[in-house]
Amino acid sequence: MSLLKIIETGKVSNTLIILIVIVSSTLLFANQEFIIRLKMVEFMKDYGKWVGIAFLVSSGFLLLVILSYLWKGLSAIWYGWKYDKLIVDSLNTLDPDEQSALREFIFNASTVALPLTNPAVASLVNKRIIYQASSHGGMSYGEICFNYTMTSKARSMLRLPMIGLPNKDPNDLNEAEKLFINNNRPAFILKYARW
Numbered sequence: 001m002s003l004l005k006i007i008e009t010g011k012v013s014n015t016l017i018i019l020i021v022i023v024s025s026t027l028l029f030a031n032q033e034f035i036i037r038l039k040m041v042e043f044m045k046d047y048g049k050w051v052g053i054a055f056l057v058s059s060g061f062l063l064l065v066i067l068s069y070l071w072k073g074l075s076a077i078w079y080g081w082k083y084d085k086l087i088v089d090s091l092n093t094l095d096p097d098e099q100s101a102l103r104e105f106i107f108n109a110s111t112v113a114l115p116l117t118n119p120a121v122a123s124l125v126n127k128r129i130i131y132q133a134s135s136h137g138g139m140s141y142g143e144i145c146f147n148y149t150m151t152s153k154a155r156s157m158l159r160l161p162m163i164g165l166p167n168k169d170p171n172d173l174n175e176a177e178k179l180f181i182n183n184n185r186p187a188f189i190l191k192y193a194r195w
Contacts, residue, residue, distance in 0.1 A: 014062075014065055017058050017061050017062050017065070018062065020054055020055075020058040021055065021058045021059050021062055024051050024052075024054045024055035024058065025055055025059075027040060027044060027048075027051050028048075028051060028052060028055055083128075083153070084153070084157070086127075086128070087127075087128065087129065087151075087153055087154050087157055088157055090127035090128070090129060090154075091129065091154065091157060091158055091159075091162045092162060094162065094163065095120070095123075096164070096184070097119070097120035097186055098120045098123055098124055098129075099162075099163040099164045100120075100163075100164075100184050100185055100186045101114065101120050101121065101124060101130075101186055102124070102129070102130075102150070102158070102163045103163050103164075103165070103181060103185070104185070105130075105149075105150045105155075106158075106160075106163070106165075106170055107170060107181070110149060110150070111133050111147045111148065111149050112147070112148055112149075113138075113145045113146070113147055113148075114130075114145060114146065114147075114148045115143040115144065115145050116137065116143070116144045116145065116146055117143065117144070118186075120186065121148065124148075125148075128151060128153075128154070129150065129151060129154040130148045130149065130150050130151065130154070131148065131149060131151055132146050132147070132148055133146075133147045133148055133149040134146060134147040164184070165177070165181070
């Protein structure tokens with residue numbers, strides 16, 4: 001097992017390593033009077049080089065632990081930024097079928113029954129914009145349908161122009177805009193809608 005794996009799995013207690021660093025650095029770098037008061041003069045003569053080795057090894061190990069934590073934290077920040085950018089890019093490049101499917105989440109419900117094999121649904125799942133909200137599906141009109149929900153990240157980043165709507169409150173749409181939405185609903189939504 002590599003040293004980094006040992007650090008990551010926590011097989012060596014970080015508290016023990018910190019204790020070894022503190023004790024060995026105290027014995028190595030304290031002034032002579034302090035060593036005399038601790039009655040460690042004879043010990044340091046006999047084992048001083050081993051205390052030095054313990055200090056170097058434990059300090060290096062502690063440095064690796066700190067760097068590992070920093071790497072994980074920075075990686076999480078970077079992957080979060082990259083994920084946000086991926087979602088925004090995906091929302092900005094939706095095709096008309098994907099846009100009409102997402103409009104259902106805005107106007108009808110937070111969870112919508114969609115066919116599993118539909119290309120627009122599969123694309124939205126692959127883009128991490130929607131996810132399957134239930135593991136239980138049902139057969140309707142010869143297709144398997146599951147309940148899907150928008151991811152919270154996609155919902156927070158979605159702007160109405162991204163799905164072909166004017167940038168205003170959905171309740172303030174005029175009749176022409178409502179007619180456009182109804183005429184541009186995907187066929188599978190009309191087939192499986194329950195209203």
